[in-house]
Amino acid sequence: MNRKKTEITQLNNLLKQCTQCRLSLTRHHALCGEGDLNARLMLVALSPGENEDRENRMFIGPSGKVLDELLDFAGTERDSMYMTNLIKCMLPKNRRPKRDEIETCSRFLDEEIAIVTPHVIVPLGYYTTRYILTTYATGPPSARSDYQALYGRLLFAQSQKIFPLPHPASLIYNPSYKQETMKKYHKLNVLSHDCKWYPMCPMKRYFERGRLERKWIELYCKGNWEDCVRYQKEEGGIYHPDWMLPDGSIDNGLRQ
């Protein structure tokens, strides 16, 4: 067994017996994460639903069906990712998580993140995004309404990439958001691999020589390369100077 497998097995053994909060009284199973331990992307949902709790599997209820549809559209699949929850036991009647439940349970998620070390953490929905931004970035927005603007945006803070997405269950209640949500989920495929131009891109050279901030590489070359202006020009065979940054701005300082 490799190191990650050993560590996750030890963690899951602790999780399965956890009785540290009231949710242990109403669950059938404390649900462990599933998927590729070497995945670039870690999807983090809120908690198991009734189906997941009964069957002891991630995303097998109605929201799992929506997730599969979104991943299929994105051209990717569950097996290429690692999927887990912020709260490991079912929230009765899908109620909101309480603050002390998040505080108690999140240590399992933190340990999973430390073991899997994903390139990108993908929190799904409000509670998970709030937790991930609080713990792994510089903090969440203060108003809940501001979260909508974060969904589908790649963030890079404290050496961690975070890509918040709306929870698939939100489409069950608001099917009119489907097209918009599909576009956001499409980026999961983009984030699954580096930009094909990276090995010969001047940005790589500038970065390796200490002349370019790391954020450009993480946000574009090893992140959302599809939105890079250099990438788009390269694909279109359009001239662009070496000192043009991925957002299309010109950095004359790189010229010398």
Ligand code: SF4
């Ligand atoms: S700067 Fe743009 S084109 Fe170059 S490697 Fe990065 S994403 Fe690709």
